[in-house]
Amino acid sequence: MLPDKIFKAVVEALPDAVVIANHAGTIELVNAQAEALFGYERDELVAQPVEILVPDDLRGAHIGHRDQYVRRPGTRPMGSGIELLGRRKSGQLFPVEISLSPLVRGTDTFITSVIRDLSERNHLRNQLEMEQERQRIAMDLHDGTIQSIYATALALELALGDVVQDPVAAGKRIDSGITQLNDVIGDIRAYIFDLRPVHASGDLLHDLASTIDEFRASTQLQVSPQLPSSIPELRDDRAAAMLHIAREALSNIRKHAHASAISVEVTDLGQAIHLQIRDDGVGFEAGTLQAQTHRGLRNMRARTQRLGGTFDLESAPGAGATLRIRMPTGL
Secondary structure (H helix, E strand, O other): OOOHHHHHHHHHHOOOEEEEEOOOOEEEEEOHHHHHHHOOOHHHHOOOEHHHHOOHHHHHHHHHHHHHHHHOOOOEEOOOOOOEEEEOOOOOEEEEEEEEEEEEEOOEEEEEEEEEEOHHHHHHHHHHHHHHHHHHHHHHHHHHHHHHHHHHHHHHHHHHHHOOOOHHHHHHHHHHHHHHHHHHHHHHHHHHHHHOOOOOOOOHHHHHHHHHHHHHHHHOOEEEEEOOOOOOOOOHHHHHHHHHHHHHHHHHHHHHHOOOEEEEEEEEOOOEEEEEEEEOOOOOOHHHOOHHHHHHHHHHHHHHHHOOOEEEEEEOOOOOEEEEEEEEOOO
């Protein structure tokens, strides 16, 4: 076994943040990278419960997971498949990747957590996804919208030639051109809805009502809102997340569901706010979703779970789809 002095020097030299806690979850050792990452001085962390580094609303659950790990220790990533969050001294939450491993020293077993900040990686990933979305929209505009405008212009040009010799045919061509132009206007409005930045005011009910009005105007789809007159105050990040998810869900319905009716319902559950978005579209089998849709769903699920909420999506071919978000109201 390495002498303590050498062991501490090795931990200090590691490029990632390291937090070592005993079986009771009390922090025994941290390195300089952990101090820098979480914004604490070393003596503010040592002898404190490791939950000091966990978001407030997840601390109770973390204690249970930690106890399970102590009973069955092993080297593995923490929360596989779940986007994890760390909490800085300032209260700021940030995405992390955590690797766990047991450390046996004498008769004692400690838990070693190697923590990496994923903020930059997630930022780059989001930029890549935004660029991919811009490229998709550019292709759609070129291959669909621009071609439709060209076809409409050609139809109107032919109608101009028929105005004198065959006014009936000219009228039909003009009617067809008007229909095509209305379709193009609808497509452009839908693109504007997708591309417009989301500005959350913190008032979820007001923001949802505005989003629904904008979506109806952009798509001409029937949307039935069922919003209460008031709900308990939500943390700003949770209200913003629910608004983002609602907008993305409505956008997905427009693109993929071929729905004629949509309902958006908000319910106050006391300790949580429940958001349900239902459509009467074509539905789907989970295994048939395209990669783009999968990524959108993963992002919505991760955003919800990161803030302590639950995410559920039900669908079947021909039966539409129902999205349910439950977001806690506590701090």
